[in-house]
Amino acid sequence: MIKKFIGKRVMRNEDPRLLTGQAQFVDDVEIPGMLHAAFLRSDYAHARLLSIDVSAARQHPGVVAVFTAEDMGDDWFPGPPLVSPPPTAKDVTFHSRRQVPLVKDKVRHAGEAIAVVIAESRYIAEDAVEDILVEFEPLEAVVDLEKALEVNSVLVHDDLESNLAAQMFQQKGDYEAARQQADLVIQRRIVIERGAAAAMENRGIVAHWDAKSQHLTIWDTTQAPIPIRNGTAARLGLSEHQVRVIAPFIGGGFGPKIMMFYAEELVIPWAAKKLNRPVKWIEDRRENFYATTQERGQVHDVEIALSRDGHILGLKDNFLHDTGAYDPYGLTIPLNTQSHDMGGYDIKNYSSEFKVVFTNKTIVTPVRGAGRPQGIFVIERMMDAAAKELGMDAVEIRKRNLIPPEAFPYEHKIIDQAFAPLIFDSGNYKAVVDKALDMIGYDKFVKEEQPHLRVDGKYVGIAIAPFVETTGVGPYEGARVTVEASGKINVATGIGTQGQGHFTSFAQIVAEQLGVEVNDVRIVTGDTTEFHWGTGTFASRGAVVAGNAVHAASSIVRKKILKLASKVLEAPEDELELEDGQVRVADIPQKSVSLGELAVLANPLRGAVEPGTEPGLESTAYFGPQYGATAFGTHAMILEVDPETMMIKIRRYVTVEDCGTVLNPLILEGQIHGGVSMGLGNAYYEKLHFDENGQLLNASFADYLVVSATEMPRIEVGHLETRSTLNELGAKGVGEAGAIPVPALFAQALENAFHDRKLEILEMPLSPNRLFELLNEEKSR
């Protein structure tokens, strides 16, 4: 029997190291002679920097250096743009303004770095930061999105005419014509505010310049080691081969760790080279709240046009998107919002314009979901509003509009975040919705249980929210698979890993191809000397894009193994089997050769090699999808609210995902659970409160509430599988799926729980306090 590993609940290879405290994270790197950095950050959100005096800090015992923008001289220049504006679309405005290593003339958000102290210890460095004297001229802060665009607004970037960072219009069909036909047109304003990614590990970087070998080694909590390597080499005038970037174990990514280059990533390697000493900087949690990127702030003016029987005729969504002080990440997030505005529904007429707005707040780049949760929140809120107006059932109106199975591939005729046409490759959406309804027992609950509970005075609500997730986008990833003389397999890929279990899921792919055990496969990720082509872990693409590269490389190695073994065993290839690390002749199992022996034979030390053959049992392969694979899912919940305290209890939570081929259900479920917990935070607990001066009022875990074990319900996960047609594994991504529909689902459940109170929720995140206010507003109306 050939062993199957794909689709099995295989335990993770990486766990023993993590469980015993032996896994290396960036802050665990110790190098003799290493110095420690601390940054002076601005208390103001918007201020002119008039003067800065670091002389006392330089005198502080134990301080080795203090650098300001001026000290960086010609090496001071902004970070590179990550994503350029779409080349193909018309009607695009885009002003690229990127973050700077250290503030030179003007502070644009609270927490922006002004100077760095490098000292013998972090304790000393922080003491010396206090000795720096800065003179500011405080300016009015640009905080509110709409006010930011008023003609007389203060400017975040003085060289621009307004705070408009970008503007783009997209449409399909003819919305205005559709609106004319409509029986019902509903308009709403929807406001979504910022949250933090709040990975448990803060950011950090260690840079070590070895002057003798002329090599720079960087340990960085990045999701994208290869671009960091390339960019750092370019900035410092080094060859890419002189720079090694290692993203070791990373304590959670969730988006912000894909951001390149953070100010600290611009400063620390430069300083290490300049001082010729290793330098470490580890972010603290307060810095993380100010200096690590955030997301979600948008204001939508939405309009939906429907026929009397609940068919959507058209959707129009004009929205503002908050990019914070700079816009290094281009249009990725608002384009994702546009791509998800129509959910999984068949909407023929769509019109949307977004404006990206500079504000004096922390920079915005993708956070798990990356614009998708906003799009889904918008469409799902409109579906609920429409159902109520039409007196239709919430489920029925959704089912009526889902894209039918025969419509795939479904072309949206707008472009997505990768500037490629938005196409949903495959799916069976109704089946997923039905399965979720079935799992949660929707009909029975609504007809039998809910009425009784209501009679007993309980506020219980049920909700169901379908959603799409564009995943696994290009451009490409690569992998190298090698059979070693020990018979073990080594696999190197360029992506970084932040807990997604790549060490195991990739090993499963290889093990199945090559007939070895999963723990005989060693996976290396995130080290540029091991593999140096690739882009990074984002957009739920690790399993899809790198997974398929691993699959492609291992199938080539399999062919090489068979070819060589056929010679050695004197048997035709199609009679050979790969099993238990051996190649056997199917009918004569005694006749076999081990992979280790073959590896040695493939790399002879003497003798002649046939022309055209390569040494070793090794292959490097790349995979780049034609376009992203789109996953679909549906979440359902039953919620109970205490009408006095507004505390909630989630009685049931069901998710059904169709993410194509599942590599490892255990890992997949874990990803979904984690996504839901973040989504629940986005719905009811986690809101970054900026005041009118651009000050963040809740920059600690005591005030910013990350969901804990007691708030989380048990989640029941169901799967359906429609293989993606875009890659050999048939996989679609799932990394962000858990988070995407939760705010939409939560709002629907609350409205259902307070069905007698005309509650309408048009904002996220809520909180118990805010819910209380909304209910009181409704009462006094």
Place this chain on the structure above:
Amino acid sequence: METTLQNVFDLAVTVNGTRYEQAVEPRILLSDFLRHDLGLTGTHVGCEHGVCGACTVLLDGEPVRSCLMFAVQAHGREVTTVEGLGTIDHLHPIQEAFQEAHGLQCGFCTPGILTTVKVFLEQNPNPSEEEIREALSGNLCRCTGYQHIVDAVQLAAEKMRK
């Protein structure tokens, strides 16, 4: 190079059964001492303000947040960190259960959870799901949504009762 060592304290502490005697500045946090002076980097620091629980270690068998204590406060006492549970080749039953139930993803919160759970299961060998969630409520995890952690604790309890 002059460093500020004027004011040091001769600390004697037992960590995972090994006795250490070392001069430390009074202001050094226990978490920094364990991680950077002793090289026991399994103890993680996620917030430095006592909320996330990643830095939890056992002080004379009781869970404490090592980011909220000075190293000198551990003088004459016994500290257990995650390195004191099991080894890669001989995992502690709790560690085994976490691997089997997939109770960790990035693994950053895990050491603090393992130390917390160890004491919890000693005090309550047969806990209900609700009790487990209560016991975990002081440890934040951003990756797992806690469900597999809860499963792992149940599994660990089972293993340890045997």
